[in-house]
Amino acid sequence: MKKNDIFLICGIIFIIACSFLLVFAFRSEGSRVLVVVDKEVYKEFDLNENTTYEIRQENGERNVIEIKDGYVRMTEASCPDKLCVKQGWIRYNYESITCLPNKVYVRISGGEEGELDAVAE
Template sequence: MKKNDFILVLVMVVLAGAFFIGREFVFSENNLVVQVKVEGQVYKTVSLREDIFLEIVNSKGKKNVLEIKDGKASITHADCPNQYCVHHKEISKAGESIICLPNQVVVSIKGDEEAELDAVS
């Protein structure tokens, strides 16, 4: 391998590494939103960068409380009997969801990455 070939390969590796690092840390978190659906209808959409508590009430008066803090979303309280949604890990990446079946609440992270995955799959 000649000197110029080695330099070309090194430049390509550095550019590829910069692309993947930039995509992971810069572009992936910019446009992420938390979409809350209740009984199949969009209830609210909030930026993942906002720190909020959101009380979610379905048509039967059952409540869930969504907390978004430090770029992560979680259900902190629910009136459902099994509490699976409360014990679910925090979500922070496009495509992740927390679902409360008894209260018919779905909390999903939406963003640019998810659109890319749909196009590929």
């Protein structure tokens, strides 16, 4: 190893630390859940309304999402790796769960209600 390698490692650790800090510092609670299938918005939900929903595509692929107490997760997926299911719950604005093989993702967004709440506070 050269001295430069150590600098490189320190530099990368610094960048990683900064990006984690930024993500945590600027995160805010979301209020809407967007379901996007093949680049098109498929359905929209209220994050505070408990529900489960099944996404069924024409090609036979399916995903099931569950919204509960302000959190969303993917409970079932027909994809082989099931990474989206393993990811667990999300709740903050701009967080998303992506199922790449099925071209499906759910994303939390602020929506108008979120902004109104923020003003009311």
